[in-house]
Every structure is written in structure tokens, then in C-alpha cells.
Amino acid sequence: MDAAERASKDKTLTLNLEQGQEKGTQTDGYVLASAHTIDRDSWQQVGLMLATSFNCGWILSFSNLIMIPLGWTWGIICLLLVGLYTAYANWLLAAFHFIDDRRFIRYRDLMGFVYGKNMYRITWTLQFLNFLIGNTGFILLGGKALKEINSEFNDSPLRLQYYIVITGAAYFIFSFSIPTISAMKNWLGASAVVTFTYIIFVLIVLVKDGKSNSHRDYDISGSTVSKVLNAFGAISAIIVTNTSGLLPEIQSTLRKPAVKNMRKALYVEYTVGAMFYYGVTVVGYWAYGSMVSEYLPENFSGPRWINVLINAVVFLQSIVSQHMFVAPIHESLDTKFLEIDKGLHSGKNLKRLFLLRSLFYTGNTFIAAAFPFMGDFVNFLGSFSLVPITFLFPSMLFIKLKGRTARMEKKAWHWFNIVFSVVLTIATSISAVRLIVNNIQKYHFFADT
Numbered sequence: 066m067d068a069a070e071r072a073s074k075d076k077t078l079t080l081n082l083e084q085g086q087e088k089g090t091q092t093d094g095y096v097l098a099s100a101h102t103i104d105r106d107s108w109q110q111v112g113l114m115l116a117t118s119f120n121c122g123w124i125l126s127f128s129n130l131i132m133i134p135l136g137w138t139w140g141i142i143c144l145l146l147v148g149l150y151t152a153y154a155n156w157l158l159a160a161f162h163f164i165d166d167r168r169f170i171r172y173r174d175l176m177g178f179v180y181g182k183n184m185y186r187i188t189w190t191l192q193f194l195n196f197l198i199g200n201t202g203f204i205l206l207g208g209k210a211l212k213e214i215n216s217e218f219n220d221s222p223l224r225l226q227y228y229i230v231i232t233g234a235a236y237f238i239f240s241f242s243i244p245t246i247s248a249m250k251n252w253l254g255a256s257a258v259v260t261f262t263y264i265i266f267v268l269i270v271l272v273k274d275g276k277s278n279s280h281r282d283y284d285i286s287g288s289t290v291s292k293v294l295n296a297f298g299a300i301s302a303i304i305v306t307n308t309s310g311l312l313p314e315i316q317s318t319l320r321k322p323a324v325k326n327m328r329k330a331l332y333v334e335y336t337v338g339a340m341f342y343y344g345v346t347v348v349g350y351w352a353y354g355s356m357v358s359e360y361l362p363e364n365f366s367g368p369r370w371i372n373v374l375i376n377a378v379v380f381l382q383s384i385v386s387q388h389m390f391v392a393p394i395h396e397s398l399d400t401k402f403l404e405i406d407k408g409l410h411s412g413k414n415l416k417r418l419f420l421l422r423s424l425f426y427t428g429n430t431f432i433a434a435a436f437p438f439m440g441d442f443v444n445f446l447g448s449f450s451l452v453p454i455t456f457l458f459p460s461m462l463f464i465k466l467k468g469r470t471a472r473m474e475k476k477a478w479h480w481f482n483i484v485f486s487v488v489l490t491i492a493t494s495i496s497a498v499r500l501i502v503n504n505i506q507k508y509h510f511f512a513d514t
Contacts, residue, residue: 098400100403100405101245111315112332112334116341117257117386118385119342120264121387124264125379128345129357132299132349132350137350141347148339151308154456155308157459159327161175161466162175163324164178164466172312173189175462179461188458191449195454196311196390197394201429202433203236203383204429205433206383207235225514226434226437229433230430233426235384239388240395243388244395244399245396246388253385263382264344268344268345270371285355286355295496297496298500300493301497311392314396349361402417403418437511448490457483460479460482464483
């Protein structure tokens with residue numbers, strides 16, 4: 066039986082909960098039935114979402130996490146090379162959204178179809194670990210922004226944990242009210258405005274402080290071993306600036322041609338989007354040198370109203386941005402536990418949706434309050450989970466699906482990617498674990514950082 070006949074035989078109806086409409090196909094156990102919208106959004110909408118989401122308040126940590134360990138020369142080189150490598154890997158992965166007329170709306174389904182159940186489980190574990198850690202980092206980010214606002218008006222601000230709880234509650238309300246990626250459409254315009262407004266203000270303050278700071282030091286401190294391990298940690302952070310580990314899930318929302326439209330959206334992210342988050346990273350390091358804080362506003366000289374404005378916008382913008390990065394977890398839970406023939410906010414689904422979101426954010430908020438080490442989450446996020454998801458798996462797919470017909474140089478290139486990705490995963494994971502161990506020794510649980 067050829068591919069066309071198999072696709073025709075396997076085709077069935079599935080329901081989209083958000084719209085209550087028939088859509089999708091079911092093939093070989095990999096189902097397009099989803100609680101969230103499939104095949105509807107424009108590439109402009111997704112491109113705007115990517116550009117704004119990757120310019121969230123996390124970029125205020127990257128001068129410290131990336132540039133201090135690498136310095137000027139290697140910092141710029143790694144920013145450019147890792148950025149280009151990440152863009153290429155995502156461009157390649159977008160091509161595997163369709164295989165033999167099957168559409169794969171989840172990364173784990175794609176890997177499971179090609180490599181079997183074990184790879185399905187591995188991908189699921191890495192992805193969900195990635196999303197959980199990422200969301201924990203967002204909660205810490207929002208809490209830090211609120212505490213910085215309080216610090217401007219009070220010499221003894223409340224503990225960070227209070228603001229973490231407030232942030233978790235705000236994220237819960239948004240995710241309950243706007244439950245899917247596609248439903249973010251009406252929020253993206255406002256998010257883009259506030260995103261690029263706060264970045265402009267950040268750059269103005271950085272230039273002002275940099276011009277008045279004549280004692281900048283760009284030396285890289287530490288032993289040789291420490292420098293090497295810290296450099297791998299910085300590479301992990303660069304990966305976090307450029308990718309999410311959920312490209313198939315984002316691509317599933319795009320209308321056809323989904324591959325072409327996904328690549329258009331990626332162009333927006335890696336041009337307009339990258340220009341801003343790379344700009345803040347580099348200018349922040351230029352302004353403060355090796356004394357740059359893990360959270361840039363802690364270095365700002367003022368005036369007070371700019372510090373308050375920037376932190377307020379960081380908090381508000383993070384509410385929208387975090388929703389994209391955690392949406393696959395919501396989609397998985399909603400598809401499993403909500404009624405397939407009813408809307409998300411109707412009847413029993415409304416109660417179940419409330420329970421699912423409240424349990425998720427209660428758990429993640431508790432973790433963020435107990436382990437308030439934002440830099441650790443960024444590094445570990447980029448090492449253990451994002452490196453294989455971003456670099457290793459797309460080349461594995463290429464070897465399996467196109468290896469027999471591909472030219473020798475292409476196969477050699479992808480085998481190099483596979484070996485290099487494994488080595489990079491090991492090296493960056495060691496660096497991240499070392500940082501976590503050091504901070505556990507330095508801080509205590511529920512520390513007021």
C-alpha cells in the first residue's frame with residue numbers, strides 16, 4: 066500500500082475544542098485532535114508572537130549570563146554563530162511538519178512516528194522539562210520586576226516570595242481567560258508596543274549610564290576550568306535567547322502552506338526580534354562591564370520613574386510571553402481532560418479548565434518561590450533539554466527520512482551535527498549542574514534574592 070492510500074485509509078474526523086469544528090486527520094495513532102486551534106493563524110501573527118515573546122524580560126539577564134563568561138571577542142562570535150546555527154536548525158525542523166501527507170502538530174508525535182515509542186517518551190520528557198523550567202523562570206522574572214518597583218519606594222521591600230505569588234496568580238488568570246496560543250491574537254499588538262517601548266527605554270538608560278561609567282572592567286575572572294565551564298553555561302543561555310523547543314506546536318497553528326509560513330515567521334524572529342534582544346545584551350555589557358547584574362534594572366542609575374516604568378512593563382509583558390512557552394503543557398492537559406465536543410469555556414470544561422490551570426500554577430509558583438535562582442534556570446534550560454531538541458533531533462530526522470537519497474556531504478554534515486550536539490549537551494549540562502550546586506551552597510530554600 067503506497068503513502069497516498071495509507072493516508073486516505075487513515076483519515077478520520079477530529080474535533081477542535083476551541084472552535085467546535087471538524088478538522089484534522091488521524092494516522093497510525095498520531096492524532097490531530099486537539100483542544101487548541103489548528104491550521105488557522107497567519108504567519109504575520111506567529112512572527113509577531115515570536116519576536117515579542119523572545120524579547121521578554123529574560124533579555125535583561127543575558128548581559129550577565131552571556132557576556133561576562135565569554136567577554137567581548139568570544140561573546141560576539143558565539144552570539145552570531147549560535148544564533149545562525151539555531152535559525153538553521155529551526156528552518157530544517159519546519160520541513161518535517163508533514164511526512165507522507167501526515168501532519169504532526171506535536172514534536173513528540175513526530176519523533177515517535179519516526180523513531181518509535183521510546184523516542185516519543187524521551188521527547189515528551191525533554192520538552193515538558195523545558196517548559197516547566199522555563200515557566201518557573203518566568204515566574205521568577207515577574208516577581209523580580211515587582212520587587213524592583215517596591216524597592217524604588219521602600220528601603221525594606223517585601224520578600225521576593227510575595228511577588229512570586231502575585232506573578233503566579235496573574236499568569237493563572239491570563240491562561241484561564243486566554244487558554245490557547247491562537248487566542249493571544251488580540252493581545253499581540255499591545256504586547257509588541259510595550260515590548261519595544263521598554264527596550265527603547267532600557268537602551269537609553271544603558272547608553273546614559275555607559276557614558277558616565279569610566280571604570281568599566283571587562284576582564285574574565287576565575288581559573289581556567291571555571292572559565293571553560295562558565296563559557297558553556299553562556300552558550301546555553303544564548304540558545305535560550307533564540308529557540309523555544311516547541312516549533313511543531315507553534316507551526317500547528319499556522320494555516321497552509323504551514324512550512325512556508327513557519328519559515329516566514331522565523332525570518333521575523335531572527336531579524337527584527339534578534340536585533341533587539343542581542344542589542345540589549347551587548348549594550349548592557351558595554352555599559353557596566355563585569356559588574357553587570359543578573360537583572361539589568363538593578364544597575365540602572367535612574368531616574369526613578371524610568372526604573373518603575375521598565376519593571377512594570379517587564380511584568381505586564383511577561384504575562385503574555387510566558388503563555389507561548391507553556392502552551393504545549395496546557396494543550397496536552399486540555400486535550401486529555403476536557404470534553405472533546407464542547408468549547409473550552411463551556412459547562413464542565415470551564416470547571417476542569419480552572420482546576421487544571423490552578424493546579425499547574427500553584428505547583429510551579431511553589432517551585433519558583435523555593436528555588437529563586439533565575440540564572441540557574443536559564444542555563445539548565447538551554448543545556449539539558451534545548452540542545453538536543455533544537456540541534457540533535459532535526460538532524461536525526463534528516464538521517465532517518467532522507468539519508469538514503471541525500472548526497473554524501475549532506476549526510477556527513479548531519480552526522481557531524483548529531484555528534485556535536487551530544488558533546489554540547491554533556492558539556493553544557495555539567496556547567497549548569499555545577500552552577501546549581503554552587504548556588505545551593507550559597508543560598509537557602511525560599512531565599513530572598
